[in-house]
Amino acid sequence: MHPVVSREEWIAARKAHLAREKEYTRARERLAEERRALPWVKVDKDYLFDGPDGRVSLADLFRGRSQLVVQHVMFAPDWNDACKSCSFWADGFERMVPHLAARDTTMIAISLAPLAKLEAFKQRMGWTFDWVSSGNNDFNYDYGVTFTREQIDQDERKYNFGTTFLWRRAARHQRVLPRRCRKHLSHLFVLRAWPRHDECSLPLSRPDAARPP
Secondary structure (H helix, E strand, C coil): CCCCCCCCHHHHHHHHHHHHHHHHHHHHHHHHHHEEEEECCCCCCCCEECCCCEEEEEEHCCCCEEEEEEECCCCCCCCCCCHHHHHHHCHHHHHHCCCCCCCCEEEEEECCCCCHHHHHHHHCCCCCCEECCCCCHHHHCCCEEEHHHHHHHHCCCHHHHHHHCCCCCCEEEEEEEEEEEEEEEECCEEECCCCCCHHHHCCCCCCCCCCCC
């Protein structure tokens, strides 16, 4: 049981813990600064995505802005619904999009499922953010968010820059791509999420959606 103390004792304990929190904040800020200083990688492959207005290139997804934030939403071609955890995070995209746009940044979702399924699920969930299909290109595979059955069966350590085994064919994470000029795109960094304990036993196909029809 938690001890019950006087307010003065609680404030003293809280201040001591606050000092530890400040240490963590400063360490996190140093890590963020180091991440921003990482070198860039030129994107030298032409990727075409299926969007509501037809095929679009990776450069088109920037919508004329200098930076692109890509949210990889887990939605396999044979699924009828997107991953419920990805859907939970996607619900928050709506309010982020205008704020990022005001800072010269475009945010977009990309999934392997065909466009028709993305559009249907998007309408069902009431989303308005841009969402395109990468089912006809190698974007997911080239950037290490989707893996072949052979790679998984061979227990290849492919995920998280070759440091982590993956038990399923796809993973959720964000990536940031800056645009140095009109003709040069770069891959800057990836924000990867560690799997939670409650996700470790989930099957490849996840029919349960975040919101009922």
